[in-house]
Amino acid sequence: MNKFQGQAISWQVVNGAIELALHREPCNEIGSGTLEELETFSAAMPQLASDAHALIVHSTMKAGFCAGADLRELYQGSQGMSKKEAVNGVREFLRRIHGVMNTLDAAPLTTIAAVHGVTFGGGFELALVCDIIIADRMARFCFPELRLGLIPGFGGIPRLKRDLGNAVVRDLLLTGRSFNAMKAQQIGLVSQIAAEGEALRLARATAAQVGKFDRQTSMAAKEFLKPIPYDELKREIEIFCDLFAQPAVEEGLRKFVENEGVQPYLP
Amino acid sequence: MSTVDHTLDEVLSLASTHFKVPREKLTPDDDFFKTLGIDSLQALDLLTRLEQHFRIELPDYELQGVSDFRTLASRIQSRL
Numbered sequence: 001m002n003k004f005q006g007q008a009i010s011w012q013v014v015n016g017a018i019e020l021a022l023h024r025e026p027c028n029e030i031g032s033g034t035l036e037e038l039e040t041f042s043a044a045m046p047q048l049a050s051d052a053h054a055l056i057v058h059s060t061m062k063a064g065f066c067a068g069a070d071l072r073e074l075y076q077g078s079q080g081m082s083k084k085e086a087v088n089g090v091r092e093f094l095r096r097i098h099g100v101m102n103t104l105d106a107a108p109l110t111t112i113a114a115v116h117g118v119t120f121g122g123g124f125e126l127a128l129v130c131d132i133i134i135a136d137r138m139a140r141f142c143f144p145e146l147r148l149g150l151i152p153g154f155g156g157i158p159r160l161k162r163d164l165g166n167a168v169v170r171d172l173l174l175t176g177r178s179f180n181a182m183k184a185q186q187i188g189l190v191s192q193i194a195a196e197g198e199a200l201r202l203a204r205a206t207a208a209q210v211g212k213f214d215r216q217t218s219m220a221a222k223e224f225l226k227p228i229p230y231d232e233l234k235r236e237i238e239i240f241c242d243l244f245a246q247p248a249v250e251e252g253l254r255k256f257v258e259n260e261g262v263q264p265y266l267p
Numbered sequence: 268m269s270t271v272d273h274t275l276d277e278v279l280s281l282a283s284t285h286f287k288v289p290r291e292k293l294t295p296d297d298d299f300f301k302t303l304g305i306d307s308l309q310a311l312d313l314l315t316r317l318e319q320h321f322r323i324e325l326p327d328y329e330l331q332g333v334s335d336f337r338t339l340a341s342r343i344q345s346r347l
Contacts, residue, residue, distance in 0.1 A: 027308075039309065061307055137319070140311050177326040180315045 001044045004052060008034040017054040017207035018109075030122045035097055044101040049108045053215060054207035056202050057104075058114040058131060059102060065113070065139070068121025068155070074123030075253040083135035087245050094153050096239045097122075101155045105228050108219055114203035115196075116141045120178070125154035125225040128163070131222060133191040135181040137201040137221040147251035153203075155239040158232035163189060192199060197251040274347065275322075275340035281320055282313065282336070295337040321347060 003012045008024035020041060022028040031039075048055075059065045059165035090265050104111060104126075113127035113192050116136035126143050144161075145152050151173070160169050171177070184190040194202045208219065243249060275295055284291040286303045293302060300306075305313065311327070317339075318325050323346040333339055 023334050091329060118311070137314050140315055175328060177324065177328055178311065178314075179324070182319070183324055 001040075002048065004037075004040065004044070006037040006040070009037045010039065011048075013048065013052050015199050015204070015208065016050050016136035016211050017051050017056055017163075017204065018052045020055060021068055022057070024060040027060070027061050027067035027118050028059055028065070028123065029067050029072075030097070030126075032093070035093065035100070036072070037218040038100045039096065042100045045103055045107060048053040053109050053211040053218075053225070055104075055107060055111045055130075056200070056203045056207055057116055057126065058203065059116070064117025064123070065115040065119040065241055066123025066126055067118050068123050068125075068144075068213050071148075071253055072257050074261065075250075075257045077131045078250070078253075083245055087241050090153075090244050091237065091241050094240060096235055097154050098237065101129050102228060102233070104232075105159075106157075109215075110207070110218060110222070112203045112206055114199040116197075116199050120144060121152065121156075122154045125152060125159065128156065128159040131226065132192070133184075133190045134192045134194055134202050134206065135184060136196055137228070138179050139181040139184070139190075140178045140194055141181075141184050142176065142179075142190070143173050144176050146173065146176045148256060149246060150243050150249040150252075151236065151264060153236065153238055155233050157235065157236055158229040161232070162226070162229060172176070270347075271341060271344045275337060277320065278317065278336055278340045278343065281316060285313070285316060293336065295340075296335050298334045299336055299339070300334055314322045317343060323347060 003011055009020060009022055011018055011020045024034060077089065082090065091117050110132070112132045112134060113128040114128035114134050115127050119127055119139050120142045121144060125141060142154055143152050151157060157169070157173065163186055181190055181193055185193055192202055192206070279293045280290060282288065282299065282303060283293055286305065288303055300310065300316060314327060314330065321343055323343065325343060325346060329342050332341070333342065
């Protein structure tokens with residue numbers, strides 16, 4: 001399936017690069033619909049990888065790359081359920097999204113996230129599975145989960161620890177603050193900064209460059225440089241589910257969902 | 268002009284230019300959400316532009332509850 005057009009994502013192969021576009025209003029919140037389509041992409045990966053040498057993940061939404069998990073769906077879906085049922089539902093969702101993230105992380109081609117605007121929570125985690133992050137200079141990153149009484153659940157902490165010093169990780173997580181693309185480059189998270197609106201173009205140029213090298217050699221280097229922290233990822237799901245069972249989380253989600261204030265994206 | 272006033276002036280000029288609101292319509296004690304007609308996402312955009320302009324890092328938790336240009340300028344000033 002070299003081409004796909006879904007409700008939340010689409011993809012096509014262009015000049016040897018798979019271009020995976022996120023396009024769900026308002027800012028690519030990841031709910032069950034997006035997850036299903038990502039799983040379709042994940043299943044198509046082996047065939048796609050035989051026709052392409054790179055994958056570019058980007059967003060066509062003006063607001064940004066991705067605002068993270070669909071908290072409205074999470075809150076509304078857990079209403080009327082027992083706590084045990086709600087936790088089991090969350091655990092299953094996390095198991096599935098981790099499957100997708102792990103497939104992308106280990107993809108047998110060079111993966112590039114071209115991000116702009118809001119790159120928060122699960123959106124940040126999606127960028128973190130990619131080999132290279134290219135950021136529009138107006139991109140903003142954040143792990144806001146602690147505001148809800150949770151930790152990132154799509155693999156964020158283990159992958160952030162893989163790439164950054166622990167002290168920086170603690171600051172970003174424990175304050176829940178957002179930071180700009182320059183800061184992200186300074187701490188070693190982003191490797192290239194693009195002018196406004198130019199991240200996808202830079203990603204395409206980078207994809208063309210990586211396509212010049214022997215594929216097997218590139219994958220050997222990737223496997224050596226980017227081990228997947230499976231044990232920590234499993235532990236993350238358990239911690240998330242333990243926290244999700246706490247009453248404070250439901251209250252935090254309710255407040256977020258009902259928040260019509262002007263500053264919901266500020267901590 | 269004191270340094271904080273200079274910072275305030277730069278904040279007002281930047282907001283005027285980026286959000287296309289005449290500079291003379293902006294005053295230091297204006298609620299910038301209302302005057303500029305911006306939402307929280309656009310506020311993040313303004314924050315990023317201010318950080319780039321002043322070459323500082325301004326954690327967004329310092330802006331919690333801040334909605335007027337004067338206080339915003341003072342928060343920036345404390346990081347210059």
